[in-house]
Every structure is written in C-alpha cells, then in structure tokens.
Amino acid sequence: SCCSTIYELDQEVGRRLAHGEQPDITEKDxxxxxxxxxxxxxxxxxxxxxxxxxxxxxxxxxxxxxxL
Structure with missing residues (x-):
C-alpha cells in the first residue's frame, strides 16, 4: 500500500501459507x-x-x- 511494488511469492511458500503454516519469507522467495x-x-x-x-x-x- 505504500509503494505500489508487486512481488510474486514462490508457489511452495504460498502452499504452506494456504495450509496454515507460517514459513519465513525471504527475498529469494x-x-x-x-x-x-x-x-x-x-x-x-x-x-x-x-x-x-x-x-x-x-x-x-x-x-x-x-x-485519522
């Protein structure tokens, strides 16, 4: 919301998030x-x-x- 930059998240990390995990997200992801x-x-x-x-x-x- 602050800079309009858009990133795509690695699919495997996205799957882990979707399954309720809380993986660390790094720049390589x-x-x-x-x-x-x-x-x-x-x-x-x-x-x-x-x-x-x-x-x-x-x-x-x-x-x-x-x-505000």
Missing part, C-alpha cells in the same frame, strides 16, 4: 512483478489528537486510537 516508487511524505498522516505522524495507511491512530 519473491520475484519482482512490478516496481513502484515511494515518494517520501506523499501520504503522511498526522493525528490531530496526539500529533503522531505516519506514512502507513492507518484509519485510526496506532498511538491514541483517534480516527
């Missing part, structure tokens, strides 16, 4: 499908209640719980 780019600050959100700043796509402040 990922194949770049589409490179994105991140522009620093383009989606920065600031909580009006506590001042917490984030670039994540949160709907509520992770610090105080106020709707």
């Amino acid at each position: 990922l194949t770049l499908v589409q490179a994105g780019r991140r522009v620093s600050g383009w989606n920065r959100k600031r909580c009006e209640n506590c001042g917490y700043e984030t670039e994540e796509d949160f709907e509520y402040c992770p610090k105080c719980g106020t709707k």
Whole structure:
C-alpha cells in the first residue's frame, strides 16, 4: 500500500501459507512483478489528537486510537 511494488511469492511458500503454516519469507522467495516508487511524505498522516505522524495507511491512530 505504500509503494505500489508487486512481488510474486514462490508457489511452495504460498502452499504452506494456504495450509496454515507460517514459513519465513525471504527475498529469494519473491520475484519482482512490478516496481513502484515511494515518494517520501506523499501520504503522511498526522493525528490531530496526539500529533503522531505516519506514512502507513492507518484509519485510526496506532498511538491514541483517534480516527485519522
């Protein structure tokens, strides 16, 4: 959600996830499908209640719980 980069996950690792396992995913398990780019600050959100700043796509402040 932050940079629009898309990776394809190794099929075997995907099967393990689908069966409820929690395998470690490493760079060798990922194949770049589409490179994105991140522009620093383009989606920065600031909580009006506590001042917490984030670039994540949160709907509520992770610090105080106020709707962003």
